[in-house]
Amino acid sequence: MRYASITERLADLGSGKWAVHIEARAMVARGVPVIELTIGEPDIAPDPALLAECIRAMQAGRTRYSNGRGEPAVVKALVGKYRKRRADVTERNILCFPGTQTALFAVMLALVEQGDGVLVGDPYYATYEGVIASTGAHMTPVPLRPEHGFRLQAQDLAAAITPQSRVVLLNSPHNPTGAVLTEADIATIGEVCRKHDLWIVCDEVYEELIFGKPFASPFDNPDLAERAIAVSSISKSHAAPGFRSGWAAGPEEFCSRLLPVSETMLFGVQPFIADMTAMAVSQPFETSTIMRANYTRRAALVCVILGDNGPLRPFMPEGGMFIVVDVSATGLSGAEFATTLLRDKQVAVMPGSSFGVQAENLIRISLTVADDKLEIAASRMADLAEERVAAKDKQLWAS
Numbered sequence: 001m002r003y004a005s006i007t008e009r010l011a012d013l014g015s016g017k018w019a020v021h022i023e024a025r026a027m028v029a030r031g032v033p034v035i036e037l038t039i040g041e042p043d044i045a046p047d048p049a050l051l052a053e054c055i056r057a058m059q060a061g062r063t064r065y066s067n068g069r070g071e072p073a074v075v076k077a078l079v080g081k082y083r084k085r086r087a088d089v090t091e092r093n094i095l096c097f098p099g100t101q102t103a104l105f106a107v108m109l110a111l112v113e114q115g116d117g118v119l120v121g122d123p124y125y126a127t128y129e130g131v132i133a134s135t136g137a138h139m140t141p142v143p144l145r146p147e148h149g150f151r152l153q154a155q156d157l158a159a160a161i162t163p164q165s166r167v168v169l170l171n172s173p174h175n176p177t178g179a180v181l182t183e184a185d186i187a188t189i190g191e192v193c194r195k196h197d198l199w200i201v202c203d204e205v206y207e208e209l210i211f212g213k214p215f216a217s218p219f220d221n222p223d224l225a226e227r228a229i230a231v232s233s234i235s236k237s238h239a240a241p242g243f244r245s246g247w248a249a250g251p252e253e254f255c256s257r258l259l260p261v262s263e264t265m266l267f268g269v270q271p272f273i274a275d276m277t278a279m280a281v282s283q284p285f286e287t288s289t290i291m292r293a294n295y296t297r298r299a300a301l302v303c304v305i306l307g308d309n310g311p312l313r314p315f316m317p318e319g320g321m322f323i324v325v326d327v328s329a330t331g332l333s334g335a336e337f338a339t340t341l342l343r344d345k346q347v348a349v350m351p352g353s354s355f356g357v358q359a360e361n362l363i364r365i366s367l368t369v370a371d372d373k374l375e376i377a378a379s380r381m382a383d384l385a386e387e388r389v390a391a392k393d394k395q396l397w398a399s
């Protein structure tokens with residue numbers, strides 16, 4: 001039978017990136033006590049009030065069809081959220097989706113197609129490649145450099161632009177590096193985008209998980225209002241990834257062109273989830289405060305255990321739920337280190353190669369386990385690194 005080319009474009013972008021995670025899960029199923037630091041799943045529950053609201057809404061009959069834009073209450077709540085950031089936002093700037101991932105997929109489908117290019121900072125979140133490839137467009141990686149705190153530099157962006165470039169896909173706070181763009185970064189990146197008439201799509205799913213620095217977004221910059229689109233969800237902010245509740249905020253014309261795309265894909269998001277999301281977005285909850293405290297403390301703990309002078313080089317994140325570590329001094333790539341760590345020390349981390357060429361020498365550690373477990377896992381990483389360095393030295397002496 002014949003298949004459409006999308007199945008080939010996406011064929012290598014699925015489970016390959018998650019091979020270590022899948023192997024770890026198989027080991028756990030065999031009874032091996034693996035410490036799993038692979039995926040970014042919040043380790044606390046959503047606030048009980050949100051669960052209660054969801055159940056109340058279901059029992060009150062909020063189980064019927066919705067509409068393509070989103071239930072009025074959640075759209076209103078999102079207008080309230082974004083109006084705090086930009087005064088001219090109305091419901092015509094908002095569309096609801098089941099999570100950031102779907103929002104990204106639909107947004108890309110509305111902006112690019114075969115022959116177009118999407119510029120993405122490398123390292124990048126593992127699914128971006130597939131989201132872009134599914135439209136037929138190609139991804140142009142732009143290096144994110146450790147010496148700039150992994151923040152996209154306008155000159156690197158400008159150097160990567162081609163006549164095919166249509167969109168810059170930003171992610172701040174950034175997965176995997178934890179980098180947070182500043183207002184000044186956004187202004188200079190924005191200038192390049194205006195000059196080359198590029199859309200800016202910003203994945204802001206970790207907006208609430210910043211460890212000190214202020215949040216900045218292209219969506220909030222009035223000079224970029226005609227080209228900036230923000231996508232986000234309650235997955236991380238409210239520890240509610242399974243609810244699949246997100247949105248896109250962008251220019252009015254963009255949203256009205258995206259609406260039929262969304263209606264064709266989804267025909268609306270569940271009203272009971274919408275009611276719960278309206279509550280999540282319009283009231284303060286402690287969930288993100290707790291996670292911020294946990295993740296910043298755990299990232300600092302990993303930095304202390306791996307140390308300044310050891311072979312492993314951790315990069316303290318500015319936000320998000322991960323920390324990346326350069327393992328190159330061990331003589332292993334990130335993928336080799338991750339595989340050896342899993343098989344020899346029963347600790348599962350993501351190999352940097354799942355996040356782009358620039359991350360080949362990195363591993364990504366999820367901060368979503370208890371401190372004591374993370375401490376044990378980090379000590380095992382340090383042990384493996386020391387063992388590798390000792391083996392390398394021995395080889396050098398022998399030769």
Ligand SMILES: Cc1ncc(COP(=O)(O)O)c(C=O)c1O
Nearest residue numbers: 099100101125175205233235246
């Ligand atoms: C950068 C980034 N964007 C999007 C997502 C997916 O978010 P959602 O659950 O809202 O689809 C994730 C999940 O890990 C992520 O790390």
